[in-house]
Amino acid sequence: MNLRNKKPIFINFNKTYCLTSIEILNSKQFKRILDAFISHLNRQNFSWWEELKNSVPSNQNINDEILIIFKLILVFKKDEIVNPLIERNLLLYRFVNEFYDYWRNFERYATYMFSNGGDKGVDAVNFLESYTHFNEVVLLTYRRISEALVEQKNLVYRQLSAGYDVGIVLKENQITLPSKYLSLQKVPIINSVIFNPPFIAYTLSSTRNGVFSELTFNPIEESRFSRREWFCYPIKVGNSLAFVYFHRLYTNIGVSLANLFEPAREEEYLYRKPDIIYIHGGSNELVNESSFYIDKEENIYVGYSPFSEDVTYFGYLKKMLLTLHNLKMIDEGELPLHGAMVSIEFKNNVVKNIVLVGDSGAGKSETVEAFRIMAKDRIKNLNIIFDDMGSLGIKNGQVVGYGTEIGAFVRLDDLDTGYAYKKIDRAIFLNPDKSNARTVIPTTLYEDVIKGYKVDMILYANNYEDKEGIEFFDDVEEAKKVFTKGKRKAIGTTGEKGLVSTFFANPFGPCQRKEKTITLIDYYFNFLKTNNIPIGVIYTQLGFEDKKESGPMMAADILLRCIEKLEKS
Known part of the structure; x- marks a missing residue:
């Protein structure tokens, strides 16, 4: 499927808002969706559809x-209507249900611009109420007809x-950017996002490949961005302020950032130059792969992913943002880690903070x-x-650990059965029904992400040797x-296969700045x-393969015992 043909539906509530079933049926948008569905049926040649079409005289339009x-x-009861179609009411009933499913299979977004008016627009203060009401009207219309x-x-x-999956509240762009970034000036800002859970999105790609390379030129200076096709989402990646610009065809993964990174409030970004600017879905012909550029003059870390099916995968969006943040951390003397950190509070109020790399x-x-599962009875x-x-x-x-994200982007297979659905x-x-199925779940308060937690133990996660337990180093070298060395056995989360090595297990920043990172590794590990x-x-x-479940459970059990020893020491 071509990405250009994958067209989500956007309805601008500033211009169009239907309060009743009749207003929905009279709208141009409804007629367009109805015509598209009938064209879809005509291509399928279903026998029931042919029978329904044949009940309409040839001089009349079935649509x-x-x-x-x-x-x-x-308005009327069925037996009060004189029309040959009504005699095929069971076929019409099937049509209505198929049409309803067809509509709901689209990604559907309602947008509202705070500063714009419109004769049929809704008041910004009541957008949430209007958004909810519209969902109810669509559902009611379907039920009444069927x-x-x-x-x-x-x-x-x-x-x-039944109405929309996501509501997006926009604001006119009042950010003052350096002159070389003026092409971004008119792109509307996402102020807030409304989800109707569960939000389920499908992308044309489900894996990420390679590492991001550095450009010798700023890709934004030669690019143009239409306010009709782009959104800007201000977010916080750790302590970095990022402006994420994404093409509207990537809206499903763009709004999913709300579950992974802390959205920035207007007072946090309006008068502050961003640390990161990231373009997702750009059309600069000189850039054919996801890349980055360091604007040393403005001290801005720039990321750029070209418009392609590959970057529909959420991992590209997430990892580029983390790469840019990590490059900034390296320049500021902090050591980026690809891993996990947990703060464990035992029932005796002792707290231990563990890092896995x-x-x-x-x-x-x-x-x-x-x-988490094994220790639930022993920890607070x-x-x-x-x-x-x-x-x-x-x-x-x-030595303290800082985070970057308020959420987790994890494989469904990696979670306890049913956890994501709870x-x-x-x-x-x-x-969710494909290989490398993922979920994005909020897990952490932003205050905890940037607080800084003392490191009590740091471990390298080894998945490629058939051993059990934990081994500690006497020799820091x-x-x-x-x-x-960053060794691991690739298990299908990226495009790699077999036993692979990645410098410091982190292709997102350290790989691009090896010399600086080695200096930081020496400093922090010696410390x-x-x-x-x-x-x-x-x-x-x-x-x-035969230890994908038992292996982590065994590791967790031994880790718990090690922490309990550490707790007593």
Whole structure:
């Protein structure tokens, strides 16, 4: 499927807002969707559809006749309507249900611009109420027509998201950017997002490949951005302010950022230059792969992903933002980690903070999830500081860990059975019935992400050796070698296969700045060793097919015992 043909539906509530069923049926948007559905049926050659079409005289248009029936059936009883189509009421009933499903299979977005007017627009203060009401009107319209056609009430009612999946509140762009970024000046700002859970999105790609390369020129200076085709979402990646510009055909993953990163409030971005500017879905012909550029003059880290099916995968959006943030952290003297950090509060009020380091598929998230299940009766609280990317810094003479994200982007297979569905009121599901199915779930308060937690233990997640347990390093130089080699067995979360190595298990920043990162590794690991912070390897066995479940559970069990010893020491 071509990305250009994958057209989500956007309705501008400033210009069009239907209060009643009749207003919906009379709208141009409804007629366009109806015509598109009938064209779809004509291509399928269903026998029931051919029978329904043949009931209409050749001098009449089936599209118009069906619309007339819809309007009449809302006012009159079936036996009061004189029309050949009404004699095929069961076929019409099937048509209505197929049409309803066709509509709901689209990605549907309602937008409202705060500063714009419109004769039929809604008041900005009442957008949420209007958005909810519209969903109810669409559902009511469907029910009234379908029930009237068969002359009986349904016995089961499902309160589905019948109108729109997501509401997007926009504001006119009042940000003052440096002159070289003026092409972005008119792109509207996303102020807030409304989800009708569960939000389920499908993308044309479900894996990420390669590392991001550095450009020698600023790709934004030669690009143009239409306000009709682009959105800007201001978010916070750790302590970095990022302006994420995405093409409207990537709206499903663009709005999903709301579950992963803390949205920035207007007072936080309006008069502040961003640390990061990221373009997702650009059309600069000189850029044919996801790349970055460091604008040293303005001290802005620029990311750019060209318009393609590949970057429909949410991982590209997430990882580019983390790469740009990590490059900034390296320049500021902090050490980016690809891993997870948890703060564990035991029932005796002792708190221990553990860091697991490893590349995609190493078993970090799986071990943390297994630990959460296994230790639930022994601990008071388990707080996730970061689930994928963080950094080490120095605070009050101690090595501390900082996070980047308020949520987790995890494989459904990595979670305890049913866990994501217990969080269905907050979860976003991406390709849930396909390979590498993912969910984006809020997990952490932003205050915890940027607070800085003392590191009590740091472990490398090894998924490629068939061993059990945890081994600690006596020699810090040996520890540096293991962490720096970044070995893992690829398990399908990226395009890699077999045993692979990535510098410091982190292709998102450290790979692009190896010399600076080596200096930081020396500094922080020596600091950890000097302060007697345990450094080791935890064997997750996730790379072995028959141990994908038992391996992380075994690792979690041994980790719990190690932490309990640490607690007593």
